[in-house]
Amino acid sequence: MAGKKIRKGIAKALSFLMPKWQPRIEDWPKKTIVIGAPHTSNFDALLMVLIMWQAEREFNFLVKDEVMKVPVLKSLVRWLGGIPVNRRQSTGLTHNLAQVIQQSDTFTLCITPKGTRSKQEYWKSGFYRIAYENKLPITFGLVDSVTKTYGTGPTFEPTWNVADDMEKIRAFYKDMLGYNPEQSSTPRLRAEDDAKAAEYLLRPVTDEPMS
Numbered sequence: 001m002a003g004k005k006i007r008k009g010i011a012k013a014l015s016f017l018m019p020k021w022q023p024r025i026e027d028w029p030k031k032t033i034v035i036g037a038p039h040t041s042n043f044d045a046l047l048m049v050l051i052m053w054q055a056e057r058e059f060n061f062l063v064k065d066e067v068m069k070v071p072v073l074k075s076l077v078r079w080l081g082g083i084p085v086n087r088r089q090s091t092g093l094t095h096n097l098a099q100v101i102q103q104s105d106t107f108t109l110c111i112t113p114k115g116t117r118s119k120q121e122y123w124k125s126g127f128y129r130i131a132y133e134n135k136l137p138i139t140f141g142l143v144d145s146v147t148k149t150y151g152t153g154p155t156f157e158p159t160w161n162v163a164d165d166m167e168k169i170r171a172f173y174k175d176m177l178g179y180n181p182e183q184s185s186t187p188r189l190r191a192e193d194d195a196k197a198a199e200y201l202l203r204p205v206t207d208e209p210m211s
Contacts, residue, residue, distance in 0.1 A: 040178030
């Protein structure tokens with residue numbers, strides 16, 4: 001508890017140093033996926049950490065496993081809640097996350113679906129798959145340079161109709177621009193345009209980890 005209070009104090013102090021940016025926090029469920037958008041800068045990660053600390057919520061995020069090879073950085077990332085991901089091969093990530101989610105009283109996973117700061121045609125669908133496998137709600141996280149606000153918005157329960165769910169997501173982020181506006185992208189999944197991608201995204205959930 002003391003650790004949460006200290007982090008909250010740090011977050012408030014850092015927020016005070018950014019008077020042009022205002023935090024926005026809407027409560028979210030005990031277990032949820034928080035998607036961060038528009039993701040256009042490394043600054044986004046700092047702002048999301050500040051929001052989690054201000055809300056006094058433990059959280060996790062996915063990070064490239066290469067980062068974990070740097071001793072000091074490895075310790076910092078783990079302390080912040082980073083979960084290493086090997087993007088070069090299937091490692092049973094969603095299965096392992098399912099076990100953590102089931103065994104935890106609270107679970108907040110922050111993901112930037114665009115996957116990169118540059119402009120992209122499609123978001124990565126990992127956030128949707130993790131939510132689907134664990135029947136988790138999706139909470140909107142935001143960094144909006146138009147209103148100079150950052151934080152969390154509403155939470156919605158996916159219908160698992162990809163097109164309908166993505167329409168809700170697009171509607172929320174419609175008028176928002178990231179810290180670097182020119183790198184903002186319209187939220188869209190390949191599964192909306194590709195039947196095979198949609199079939200794979202909504203494939204049956206199994207209890208076995210991927211090899």
